[in-house]
Amino acid sequence: MDILTHINYWAAIALAAIGLYAVVARHNLIKKLIGLSLFQTAVFLLFITVGKVTGGTAPILDAAYEVYSNPLPHVLILTAIVVSVSTLAVGLALAISIKHKYGTVEEDEINAADNSPEPDTEPNIGSGEA
């Protein structure tokens, strides 16, 4: 029954592991970002679950209640969600730009394109006068 009493922690750990696995194992850049997002969200759940106080209510002062949940983790995670969304946005923007320049979002094809002897489409900047 030990697992059931800590089910929220186990859920966070499982989600984090799935997310991290996807980041490492998938070669598609979009799938990597999905995994990354899942991993971050799992950590948010871990924080949120810490804030829960058994029998506690929302932290609004009222004479009828004495036990309140801890609101601080929620506030922290609100910030972390903003960070995570921005990361995802930058990641997707990079993926779009990679798709434009390489014509693919598969990591192995990108590596193959980089290692191919064909001259790539790098603009030859800086060769002229200042």
Add this chain to the structure above:
Amino acid sequence: MSASHLPVLQVALPLIAAPICVLLRHPTLSWAFATLVSWALFAISILLLIRVMSEGVISYHLGGWAPPFGIEYRLDAVNSFVLLVITGIAAVVTPYARQSVAKEIAAPSHNLFYALYLLALTGLLGITATGDAFNIYVFMEISSLASYVLIALGPSRRAQAAAFQYLIMGTIGATFLLIGIGLLYMMTGTLNLADLSVRIAEAPDMRPIYAAFAFVTIGVLIKLALFPLHIWLPNAYTYAPTAVSAFLAASATKVGAYVLLRFVFTLFGQEFSFERMPLMEILMPLSLVAILVGSGIAIFQNNLKRLFAYSSIGQIGYLALGISFASTSGLTGAIVHIFNHAMMKGGIFLALGCIMFRSGSMEISALNGMGRRMPFTMAAIVIGGLGLVGVPATSGFVSKWYLIQAALEADLWPVALLVLLGSLLALVYVGRVIEAAYFRSPAPEAPAGREAPWQMLLPTWVLIAASIYFGLHTEITVGVAERAAQTLLGIAP
């Protein structure tokens, strides 16, 4: 009154300046504004360091809320010294950036470049100045997000792939740090670093704190790019615009080293990190491998930026090695190396930018005969390179002196030998550069080169000259570093 707000100005100034840069639109205007801001920051950090050295720890309460409930900016000898290094580098790189950026980045986005650059600076300064664990995470993400985009601005399409790789690694690192901070909060109920260190010492021997230690350390080591977590670094430094490479090489990894120092010594404490957790046994072999492998791989690189990026991995090894001794001389070596390596590597990357500016190539073959065509630029690379080797009278010698002294104090003479071997490897890759520049004749079709414009040469030489000056006059850097080391070890306040 205004002087008491200096700690927060350090962070608020670039944060406010960044959107103003976007609104300024004009490339030269936004550059001039960014330069002004970076000089102001440098001046502030000098004032702060002087105050910390004479009066001791400065504690600034954000919004007047007293810690541990409010956010505190806490400056002691360690972070005011790191602030000085970062703002110093920014004060030199920003004026340099104008010509380099004009050449390497498409014109319409120059103001955005300076805005991102200031945001990255904000993040780095914030990590260093803050005394709040969650704040470190947020600022780390601010600086990382800005650096991903800065790297992606590089001229080749590989810059985007490199930035993506860094984004994945960097986010995993930062999220690990977040997990660690979450576990610490769970066990202690506080996020203030000073308060945390007291409560961790009082806390019973509980597993979440051990797990937190592991998560935080791994997360920070990814940011620090210690072998074998360095994979993102060579590509990122190679394909980023040169001014960005110089700025990141000189400042971002240094901040990583600072965060490691802060967590390992101030937060968890030396006893916990080195006696209850085997940090020395893990960090020391990894840093020795980093020194040898980083310097070894650098020898075989044909792209100059990549060569010096691998050299950075070796130099990060020296930083981590100094930390792993956990002794006064080891930490002094590490902290002094934060300063010295920032000067040397910053100077070298700026000089590489001059070469990129004139020849448009970063291949080592482009250097052929460069010693005659761009004598001042090449002289800067040679002096910086000799500093990386650790030749006496350069500042690299000072840091290695302390590291070897720390190794001998700990009766680890094989470690001292390996440090010397790392210097020999550095001699080989610096030798390759010197050989190409001075002993090979240029290809006949090579354009008749000219020296880089003075606006780029001057900043380069400021850093290189600083690296010689502080190699000869060690009392300032070593004095502050020793005090910082004693602060971390709890010997002095």
